[in-house]
Structure formats: structure tokens, C-alpha cells
Amino acid sequence: MEKNILAQMLQEYDSFTRSERKIVDYVLEHQKETQYISITDLSAECEVAVSTVSLFCRKLKLAGFNDFKLELARAALPAGSNVSQLTGEILPEDTPGLVMGKVLHTVQEELNNAYHMLAAPSVTRAVDLLRGAGQVICLGQGNHSVVALAAWAQFSTTSPKFKTIQDSHMQAVMLSTLTREDVVLYFSYSGATHEVLEAAEIIRSRGARLILVTRYLNSPASAYADTVLLCGPNEQPFQFGSSAALIAQLYVVEVLLSEFVRRDPEGAERNRRSVGKALTQKCV
Structure with a gap:
């Protein structure tokens, strides 16, 4: 039988350094909480x-902290259980009607959580930056690139200064030519990927501003941000980017857009009329 991560930590406890033992002690006492926590x-x-946390994970022969959380989640699974039971989502015996109800409940709950996590002063600061920017670049990686694309699509109907780009190489090109008047609106659940940190470094070196939409206030990328907009559920390690996280970030986009338009409704209406006139030519 394959040894789980909890058993491995206990077996190797005496070989760990004092700092590593602190990690083991915390994880054993807060096993469930650690599945949702950031590094x-x-x-x-x-x-x-x-x-130290990164080195500890590698000492356990794991790829990194996310890999550690995956193993911790597997160790929490009762024998014969599956991932859906762990996450409390859809069960094999559920009917389509029950699935519809569960999904609706989850979406409603996540929108409510996003509302309570989002701070009004942070929204005010973010919209101040958006309105004063020369150009606004909407960016994200993985699933969150979809949110960045949606943000650009929404804002571009109200102002021509919003832009986005999906290719990672062209993102680097665009970021490397930013000016002090420019703003980057970046979507990242963890705020701890190589991509967002590399982007943050470039943004800072160019003197531009960063608005970060993330789940964790103390994420590494937050240290670079001019304002942080908190939102998102506690994702299970097995989810790998949930729809709930995207829904929460789309809620933030809608809040920013509404406040952006509220401050200059006439300007937004002029742009929307121009867009509407152009799009009518697309209709049959």
C-alpha cells in the first residue's frame, strides 16, 4: 500500500530541521485548512x-507547494471515496434537476462571498487608476486569461484605452513598452505564479501601475500591486481552476465597469453608441 504524505512526514519527522518541524506541526494540526492556504x-x-516551505516540499520529493496540497487532499480521502465527495459537489446518483439546483446554489454562494470579500476603498482606488490611465492592459494566465478577455471586451465598449493580448511572448513585449501613465489589470487566483511575478517585475521597472485581482491578500504579487481586489472561493487542490473562481472574478469586472461608467456616463454612452452602430452592420 502506498504511503500517504501524513505518514511520510511522521516517519521522517526526526530528520527535519527545526523550521521544517514547525511546518509539520502546523499541517498535522490544521490539515483541512492547509488544503486551502497559500504558501x-x-x-x-x-x-x-x-x-523554507518550498525546500520542505522538495525534501518530500514533491514538485512544489501545490503538489504538497494535492497529496494532503489525497491523504484526507476515505478509502473508496472520490474527488466529488471531497469537494461536496455533484454526486453520481444526482438527477439533472438536482445538479441544476446544486450549481445554482454554488454560484449564488460564491457571488455572495465575492461581495463580502471585495473592499469598497480598493474598488475606488482601482477605478481611480483606470480612469487616469493612458492605456489599460487586461492580462491573466490559464483559465484567468478568459476573465482578462472578458474584461477587455466589456470595457472596450466604453473607452478605447483598454487592451489585451493572449500570447505570453507578446505580453512581455507589451509590458516592456509601458509608460508611467499606464495600468495593468491582472487576474490571478494565487498571485504566486512565475508569470504574474515576472509581469509584476516588468510593470514596476517601467513605473506603471498594477491592479491585482486575486484570492490572497498576502500573495507574492500583492507586494507589487498598487491595489488588490480580493475575491474567490477556497478551491480544492483537485479543482485546478474552478468556475466559481471565474464567476467571482467576473463579478469584480462588473463592479469595476459599473463604477467606471458611473463616473462618466456621457462619455461611456458616446462610445457605446459608436460601437452599437458598427455592430448593427454585422447583423443580417
Whole structure:
């Protein structure tokens, strides 16, 4: 029988450093919470460096912290159970009608959570930056590139200064030519990927501003941001980018758009009339 991560940590406990034992002690006491926590928050809880957590994961022969959370989730699964039971989502015996109800309940709950997580002063600051920007670049990676595309599509009907680009190489090109008047609206659930940190470094070097939409206030990328918009569910390690996280971020987009338009309804209406006139030519 394959040994789970909890058993492995206990077996190798004496071989760990003092800092690594702090991590083990915390994880054993807060097993469920650790499945949702960020690497930055875990390091703060254990009073160790982020690099110590990374090295600890590699010592366990894991690819990184996300891999560690996956193994921790597997260790929590009862024998014979499956991922859907762990996440509390759709079960094999559910009827289509029950599936519809569960999905509706989940969406409603996540929108409510997004509302309570989002801080009004952060929204005000973000829209101040958007309105004062020379150009606004909407960016995201993986699933969140879809949110960046949606944000650009929504805002572009109200102002010509909003842009986006999907190719990672062209993103680097665009970021490297930013000016101090420019703003980047970046969507990242963790705020801890190589892509967002590399982008943040370039944005700072160019003197541009960064609005970060993320789940974790203390994420590494948050240190670079001019304002952070918090939203998103506690994703299970097995979800790999949930629809609930996208829905929460789309809610933030709608809030930003509504406040952006509220401050200059006449200007937004002029742009929307021009867009509407052009789009009528597309209709049969």
C-alpha cells in the first residue's frame, strides 16, 4: 500500500530541521485548512521563510507547494471515496434537476462571498487608476486569461484605452513598452505564479501601475500591486481552476465597469453608441 504524505512526514519527522518541524506541526494540526492556504500564509503561520516551505516540499520529493496540497487532499480521502465527495459537489446518483439546483446554489454562494470579500476603498482606488490611465492592459494566465478577455471586451465598449493580448511572448513585449501613465489589470487566483511575478517585475521597472485581482491578500504579487481586489472561493487542490473562481472574478469586472461608467456616463454612452452602430452592420 502506498504511503500517504501524513505518514511520510511522521516517519521522517526526526530528520527535519527545526523550521521544517514547525511546518509539520502546523499541517498535522490544521490539515483541512492547509488544503486551502497559500504558501505565503503558511510561511507566516509557521514563522518560516517561503523558501523554507518550498525546500520542505522538495525534501518530500514533491514538485512544489501545490503538489504538497494535492497529496494532503489525497491523504484526507476515505478509502473508496472520490474527488466529488471531497469537494461536496455533484454526486453520481444526482438527477439533472438536482445538479441544476446544486450549481445554482454554488454560484449564488460564491457571488455572495465575492461581495463580502471585495473592499469598497480598493474598488475606488482601482477605478481611480483606470480612469487616469493612458492605456489599460487586461492580462491573466490559464483559465484567468478568459476573465482578462472578458474584461477587455466589456470595457472596450466604453473607452478605447483598454487592451489585451493572449500570447505570453507578446505580453512581455507589451509590458516592456509601458509608460508611467499606464495600468495593468491582472487576474490571478494565487498571485504566486512565475508569470504574474515576472509581469509584476516588468510593470514596476517601467513605473506603471498594477491592479491585482486575486484570492490572497498576502500573495507574492500583492507586494507589487498598487491595489488588490480580493475575491474567490477556497478551491480544492483537485479543482485546478474552478468556475466559481471565474464567476467571482467576473463579478469584480462588473463592479469595476459599473463604477467606471458611473463616473462618466456621457462619455461611456458616446462610445457605446459608436460601437452599437458598427455592430448593427454585422447583423443580417
